Amino acid sequence: MAKARVGLYEAKGDSLVRTHRSCPKCGPGTFLAEHKDRRSCGRCGYSESKSPPPSRGKGAKSA
Numbered sequence: 653m654a655k656a657r658v659g660l661y662e663a664k665g666d667s668l669v670r671t672h673r674s675c676p677k678c679g680p681g682t683f684l685a686e687h688k689d690r691r692s693c694g695r696c697g698y699s700e701s702k703s704p705p706p707s708r709g710k711g712a713k714s715a
């Protein structure tokens with residue numbers, strides 16, 4: 653039943669990069685589960701939707 657807690661960090665060069673966000677309610681010790689379009693905390697039930705990537709910028713020139 654115990655989930656492996658590996659994979660929360662990824663070594664990039666000399667520094668560790670967090671691959672999962674921590675829960676803003678539970679603190680930095682609890683990580684949010686990654687879903688397709690959202691993240692959720694299995695501890696307190698907090699969930700947030702992933703903001704879509706900004707697809708504007710190019711092609712918006714006024715002609």
Ligand SMILES: [Zn+2]
Nearest residue numbers: 675678693696
């Ligand atoms: Zn939480």
